[in-house]
Each structure stands twice: as C-alpha cells, then as structure tokens.
Amino acid sequence: MPEEPLLAAAALKGRKEQEEAAEKLLSAVRKYTIFLYVGFVFTTLAPRVAVKAAPAAVASTQRFLAAGYDLTVTVAFFAAATLLLQALLARVLKPSTRARMTPLAAWPLAAVTWCCITSFFVNCLTFGDENVGGYGEWAAAAGASVANLDMSARTVRRHLA
Numbered sequence: 001m002p003e004e005p006l007l008a009a010a011a012l013k014g015r016k017e018q019e020e021a022a023e024k025l026l027s028a029v030r031k032y033t034i035f036l037y038v039g040f041v042f043t044t045l046a047p048r049v050a051v052k053a054a055p056a057a058v059a060s061t062q063r064f065l066a067a068g069y070d071l072t073v074t075v076a077f078f079a080a081a082t083l084l085l086q087a088l089l090a091r092v093l094k095p096s097t098r099a100r101m102t103p104l105a106a107w108p109l110a111a112v113t114w115c116c117i118t119s120f121f122v123n124c125l126t127f128g129d130e131n132v133g134g135y136g137e138w139a140a141a142a143g144a145s146v147a148n149l150d151m152s153a154r155t156v157r158r159h160l161a
Helices: 003-053 055-068 071-092 103-126 135-160
Strands: none
Touching: 003 055, 003 071, 003 103, 071 103, 071 135, 103 135
C-alpha cells in the first residue's frame, strides 16, 4: 500500500496551494481597498486643504481653469480615471482556478469602487467648495459615473460567471 502516503502528500500539497491562492487573493483585495481609501481621502481633503493653505495659488488655478476648462479635456480625464480604476478592479477580481471572490465580497468592492470614482469626479469639479466646472462638466461627471457603475457591474458579473 505505498500509494496511501502518496495520496496523503498530494492532498496536503493541494491544500497548501489552495491556502496560498486564497491568501494571495485576500492580499490583492486588501491592497486595492487601501488604494481606494487613500485615494478617496486624498481627493476629498486635498482641495479643501489647498484652499486654506495657499489661497493665492488656488485663486490663480481657478482663473486658469475658468479660462481654459474644456469639456473634451474633462471627458478625457474622467474616462481615463474610469478605465484605470476598472482595470484595477478587474485585476483584483481576475478568476483563479484555486480561489475566487465570492459574490458577497465582489459586489461591495464594485460598489465602493463606484462611490470612490464618483466622489473623485465631484471633488475635481468643486475644488474646495468652489464650483470650477460648468453644466457640461457636471453632465460629463454624471455620465462617467453612470458608465463606471455599469462597468463595475459588468466586471463583477463577468468575473463571477
């Protein structure tokens, strides 16, 4: 019966591989969540701190933005931010043969991604409680937010299928 020790060793090796894959997945989710949190805090606080710390620089920036704020630049910037964050979400949710995200973990992660990018859009346009964007920029932010929500849902559905 020399096969029994081999089967036990193979089962132990399989369990170790599964545990390593699960730990790798948890590490990826943890790093992504920390990235979202730090990005959210930075994009929320930085404009408000800048207004109080350097009002002359902020006023100069606002004059520049008011003179040259272009809808196409806004749309391109928001699209790039959306695609970057969606690519990071897809990378975290990438299916694995060993460990996979459960729907209970993937859906909240997608919702937090959507909330963070929407907050980023709003903070870019308000810049420290000053409205630097026009109606077109706000419409672009709303459109990008809706597109981001749709992309988040599609990413989760595709990676959980």
